[in-house]
Amino acid sequence: MKSKQPYQTRKQDDSKLQLEQKVLHYRSEVAKYKQQAEELKVLLKASKQSDQGLSIETTPPPTTTHAKAYFSYSTFLPKENEQQDNQIHVIGHYVFENTGNQILHDPVFCFRTKPANRVHIGGKIRMNQTHDQTWMTPKEEWIYVQNDWKEWVKTKGEHWLKPVHMDTIKPGEKATFSNFDMVISPGKQDEHVLIEGFCYARELQKGIASVNTISIYL
Numbered sequence: 001m002k003s004k005q006p007y008q009t010r011k012q013d014d015s016k017l018q019l020e021q022k023v024l025h026y027r028s029e030v031a032k033y034k035q036q037a038e039e040l041k042v043l044l045k046a047s048k049q050s051d052q053g054l055s056i057e058t059t060p061p062p063t064t065t066h067a068k069a070y071f072s073y074s075t076f077l078p079k080e081n082e083q084q085d086n087q088i089h090v091i092g093h094y095v096f097e098n099t100g101n102q103i104l105h106d107p108v109f110c111f112r113t114k115p116a117n118r119v120h121i122g123g124k125i126r127m128n129q130t131h132d133q134t135w136m137t138p139k140e141e142w143i144y145v146q147n148d149w150k151e152w153v154k155t156k157g158e159h160w161l162k163p164v165h166m167d168t169i170k171p172g173e174k175a176t177f178s179n180f181d182m183v184i185s186p187g188k189q190d191e192h193v194l195i196e197g198f199c200y201a202r203e204l205q206k207g208i209a210s211v212n213t214i215s216i217y218l
Contacts, residue, residue, distance in 0.1 A: 066100035067169075069199040069210045090182040090214055096175040096199040104169040104201040108145060109161045109177055114194045116157025118187065123180040125161065140165050140178060169201070186218045193218060 073092025078085055094111075098104050113119035125142045145160040152158050161177065169175050184193050197210035 063102050064100040065102045065203045067098050067208055069096045069197055071212050088184040094177040094197055098169040098171050098173055101171045104203055106202045107169055107175050108200040110198040111159040112196045113157040118185055118193055120183045121159050191218055
């Protein structure tokens with residue numbers, strides 16, 4: 001009967017060889033992963049160094065329609081020795097500023113005076129609706145919105161004006177009714193004269209009120 005020792009020896013040798021092959025395989029895998037980890041570290045370091053130069057995709061901000069309006073003015077009272085001219089002059093600017101990120105189209109200004117018959121508004125206003133052709137276009141010009149604007153001024157004390165020289169206000173820009181001259185004629189009795197300002201646009205059809213008013217006690 002043959003001895004089983006050589007077979008068992010071969011079997012042990014085969015198992016040992018398989019284990020050694022597995023160890024070599026795992027060592028190879030570990031070395032590969034270590035190499036990949038080192039490569040990732042290099043890429044991460046390079047990414048951090050150039051991070052400031054990379055363009056970052058961000059969600060665009062939501063569209064906003066915001067504006068503000070305000071008076072900037074000075075009041076000039078009549079001198080005591082001027083008996084013939086006792087009018088009060090209010091000279092300044094009225095500003096409509098686009099504080100949103102949307103373009104405002106077709107701006108319109110409204111000045112409301114109380115009492116209606118005490119205030120005359122002057123400035124760079126074209127009284128007729130037709131435009132006379134000249135060799136030089138004015139940098140600033142305004143017209144009344146209504147054809148019967150005189151009736152609106154007389155009965156409601158409202159002056160509705162729109163600029164001829166511009167039809168849009170870009171974000172961050174301003175539309176200014178500049179160098180106006182509002183002449184206030186005192187009545188026989190003491191009274192309170194109030195001038196309010198409002199601004200409108202296609203995107204602001206409900207309008208916005210001026211943050212300040214012109215208020216004079218006579």
